[in-house]
Amino acid sequence: MVSPTVELLKSEIPLEQESVVLPQDVTGLVLVDISNGFCTVGAGNLAPREPNSQISEMIKESERLARLFCEKKRPIIGFLDSHHPDKPEEPYPPHCIAGTDEANLVPALRWLENEPNVTIRRKECFDGYLGSTEDDGSNVFVDWVKKNQIKAILVVGICTDICVLDFVCSTLSARNLGFLTPLKDVVVYSRGCATFDVPIQVAKNIKGALVHPQEFMHHVGLYMAKQRGAKIASEVSFDAPKKL
Numbered sequence: 001m002v003s004p005t006v007e008l009l010k011s012e013i014p015l016e017q018e019s020v021v022l023p024q025d026v027t028g029l030v031l032v033d034i035s036n037g038f039c040t041v042g043a044g045n046l047a048p049r050e051p052n053s054q055i056s057e058m059i060k061e062s063e064r065l066a067r068l069f070c071e072k073k074r075p076i077i078g079f080l081d082s083h084h085p086d087k088p089e090e091p092y093p094p095h096c097i098a099g100t101d102e103a104n105l106v107p108a109l110r111w112l113e114n115e116p117n118v119t120i121r122r123k124e125c126f127d128g129y130l131g132s133t134e135d136d137g138s139n140v141f142v143d144w145v146k147k148n149q150i151k152a153i154l155v156v157g158i159c160t161d162i163c164v165l166d167f168v169c170s171t172l173s174a175r176n177l178g179f180l181t182p183l184k185d186v187v188v189y190s191r192g193c194a195t196f197d198v199p200i201q202v203a204k205n206i207k208g209a210l211v212h213p214q215e216f217m218h219h220v221g222l223y224m225a226k227q228r229g230a231k232i233a234s235e236v237s238f239d240a241p242k243k244l
Helices: 004-012 053-071 107-114 141-146 160-176 212-226
Strands: 018-023 027-032 077-082 119-124 152-158 183-193 231-239
Touching: 004 212, 018 152, 018 183, 027 053, 027 160, 053 077, 053 107, 053 152, 053 183, 053 212, 077 107, 077 141, 077 160, 107 119, 119 141, 152 160, 160 183, 160 212, 183 212, 212 231
Parallel strands: 018 231, 027 077, 027 152, 077 119, 152 183, 183 231
Antiparallel strands: none
């Protein structure tokens, strides 16, 4: 049941989604933080406390797309939060500590680690774009786009309004500045994204907790991504590869 607050939000800032057809031979898949620490029940401080339908659907859709991309041998990059214990990511409690199972892909996606078309990038910040920067100034994500001549990326993952949004905003700014040629389209698949749920009645009983209603913030995250220039897709399909 949708709350009156969410209904009011959607009426005040309606989000028009679209059915997007992507060019199969020049599209890359981006998986954002689909790890145990954010998705597996009871896995850590930021993991759901009980099964969550939005997160479950996100994992299901991400796995479906990942299998499709692997069947077609198309490039995939997966970002994973991987923090050092002595470097907190405020305002959040310790999570996805490097070397723990929290920082690993969820069971439904662990098979991706052995796929030749998949790049896994562990990061120490919200933003996968910035988190792809190496000590020498190079950037793993930028190199991935250029090496594979990617013209469109399809983005899925968690959290819609935090790590997904931060990555999308940085990527769109970099694209606009010409840093990501030949990238043109950034597509966020709404059913392939999710965020966490901390209702006000829960947050008020946890010192320092921020209220974070799931459906509300999911909508806001998608809306802000579209406002930056991303396409928001309610469904995605792929055209046939061009014949040589």
